[in-house]
Amino acid sequence: MDTVASNEFKIIFTGPMGAGKTTAITAISDKAAVSTDVVNTDQAQCEKELTTAALDYGQIALPDNSCVRLYGTPGQDRFRFMWPILMKNAAGVIVLLNGDHPELEQHLEHFVEAFGEGRDVPMVIGVGRLPENDHSRLERLAMQLEQRGVALPLFDTDVRKQDDVLLLVDALLCLIEANDTGRMEA
Amino acid sequence: MTNRRLAFVGLGADTTSACLSMLKIMDGRSSIEWTQSDPEDADVLFVAHDGDNGRQQWESKQKPCVVVYPSSEDRPAARYTLPHPFRVMQLLGVLEDISCTLGDTQTVTAAATPTAVQPHSSFGQSLKELLQTPAGEETLYRSESPLGQLYVAPSAGCYYIEPALHQQLRSKELPLSALHEVHEPLGEQLARRPIFELAWFTAQHAADALAPWLAPAGQFKLKRWPNFGSIKNDRLYLSLCAMLTRGTWGRQQLMERTHCNAGQLDRFLSACSMSNLLINDSTAPTLASEAPQVQNAGRFGSMIRGLRNRLGLGS
Numbered sequence: 001m002d003t004v005a006s007n008e009f010k011i012i013f014t015g016p017m018g019a020g021k022t023t024a025i026t027a028i029s030d031k032a033a034v035s036t037d038v039v040n041t042d043q044a045q046c047e048k049e050l051t052t053a054a055l056d057y058g059q060i061a062l063p064d065n066s067c068v069r070l071y072g073t074p075g076q077d078r079f080r081f082m083w084p085i086l087m088k089n090a091a092g093v094i095v096l097l098n099g100d101h102p103e104l105e106q107h108l109e110h111f112v113e114a115f116g117e118g119r120d121v122p123m124v125i126g127v128g129r130l131p132e133n134d135h136s137r138l139e140r141l142a143m144q145l146e147q148r149g150v151a152l153p154l155f156d157t158d159v160r161k162q163d164d165v166l167l168l169v170d171a172l173l174c175l176i177e178a179n180d181t182g183r184m185e186a
Numbered sequence: 187m188t189n190r191r192l193a194f195v196g197l198g199a200d201t202t203s204a205c206l207s208m209l210k211i212m213d214g215r216s217s218i219e220w221t222q223s224d225p226e227d228a229d230v231l232f233v234a235h236d237g238d239n240g241r242q243q244w245e246s247k248q249k250p251c252v253v254v255y256p257s258s259e260d261r262p263a264a265r266y267t268l269p270h271p272f273r274v275m276q277l278l279g280v281l282e283d284i285s286c287t288l289g290d291t292q293t294v295t296a297a298a299t300p301t302a303v304q305p306h307s308s309f310g311q312s313l314k315e316l317l318q319t320p321a322g323e324e325t326l327y328r329s330e331s332p333l334g335q336l337y338v339a340p341s342a343g344c345y346y347i348e349p350a351l352h353q354q355l356r357s358k359e360l361p362l363s364a365l366h367e368v369h370e371p372l373g374e375q376l377a378r379r380p381i382f383e384l385a386w387f388t389a390q391h392a393a394d395a396l397a398p399w400l401a402p403a404g405q406f407k408l409k410r411w412p413n414f415g416s417i418k419n420d421r422l423y424l425s426l427c428a429m430l431t432r433g434t435w436g437r438q439q440l441m442e443r444t445h446c447n448a449g450q451l452d453r454f455l456s457a458c459s460m461s462n463l464l465i466n467d468s469t470a471p472t473l474a475s476e477a478p479q480v481q482n483a484g485r486f487g488s489m490i491r492g493l494r495n496r497l498g499l500g501s
Contacts, residue, residue: 155415
């Protein structure tokens with residue numbers, strides 16, 4: 001994971017436990033994502049039976065024999081030591097958040113900061129489980145980003161819908177493209 | 187108390203009656219007392235949109251003339267207009283404008299509320315005014331169209347719309363009347379949506395031209411991305427957003443980089459501006475203004491194209 005071959009491309013999916021990283025990777029991976037799920041003993045953080053203990057992995061093979069690797073980080077903070085390892089040579093980061101979580105704003109701060117605010121590695125943010133008729137949470141998150149001085153794509157996202165996951169990927173590719181072109185011009 | 191006279195020419199009895207009833211409601215809320223008179227003696231004339239003879243005759247005497255036109259039609263080219271049917275606030279607004287012209291120092295008090303929408307506005311103009319002014323306390327505004335109606339609650343950052351009308355709004359420009367203040371309960375069948383979305387669709391479906399408040403030679407930047415989870419996404423828009431959050435660009439540069447035409451770009455910039463996402467900063471240096479055009483030619487160029495094809499995202 002330390003290095004990425006010239007014909008490989010790495011995208012990181014991160015976010016707190018229960019945000020849908022495994023589901024998102026599965027939605028676009030060629031094969032079912034390789035997961036390291038174990039029984040979730042931290043029901044206070046998230047009420048789900050299984051949770052990722054190490055990482056998720058998926059891949060998309062391209063016709064020219066190159067490969068896009070999709071890594072999902074474990075959400076728990078105690079696995080934070082793995083994040084910089086996974087981030088090395090990453091082309092982009094997709095942060096997924098659980099809009100229903102009481103610490104939503106803190107999660108945004110935490111993950112945006114930990115993964116570099118999109119300054120060196122492009123970043124997009126998807127927020128799931130938002131109440132249908134309450135758009136104020138997304139607005140609060142957008143304001144939060146604006147106050148930090150970062151303009152990152154922030155979309156409401158249902159990771160169970162492939163189109164929503166594809167939108168995140170497409171936005172990320174546009175950012176990578178804009179950065180990449182800029183580097184060529186510099 | 188100042189006395190002013192107004193007269194009606196060519197208007198239906200129901201319009202005249204509605205106007206007089208509203209003037210009674212205004213009684214006591216204004217320092218100006220408006221009474222009906224003959225056209226010859228009136229200070230202000232209300233004429234029907236199709237009553238050109240009466241309008242020209244009066245305008246030649248350089249006295250204010252309010253053209254009343256059906257709200258389903260385009261606003262006529264006149265200084266003072268009133269779409270029919272109109273509300274008290276709209277009538278108050280136009281009379282306030284006129285009383286200023288006539289030199290009345292004290293005007294209609296109720297029309298001075300900060301979020302009052304000017305009565306001559308189109309739907310887009312009235313929405314823009316509401317988005318720019320400080321939000322009033324839970325004030326509700328309504329707009330009608332033959333397909334249904336919608337309500338805007340600026341202070342709550344949302345609008346309410348019938349589901350069928352919402353589908354139409356997402357795909358095309360609708361003949362919506364200017365927004366006007368109402369005091370009525372909301373129907374249960376209405377969907378609550380973010381006001382950003384209404385602003386976006388209104389500007390995006392408007393004519394292929396830059397919004398009049400944006401300078402064509404301006405330098406633009408985005409302060410935040412639109413929520414493409416809510417509005418219809420488009421590759422061109424994603425690319426433009428990526429560029430405009432990375433730096434400040436002029437229109438010509440954006441068109442060259444993204445291969446879009448002026449109409450597409452102007453709709454996008456207008457929608458961003460209407461939604462309060464755009465910064466127009468003419469003093470900022472632009473990025474790579476002299477650099478040759480490079481499209482997908484960086485480290486990841488071929489990989490990105492391959493991944494898009496593989497995921498069915500188009501080229």
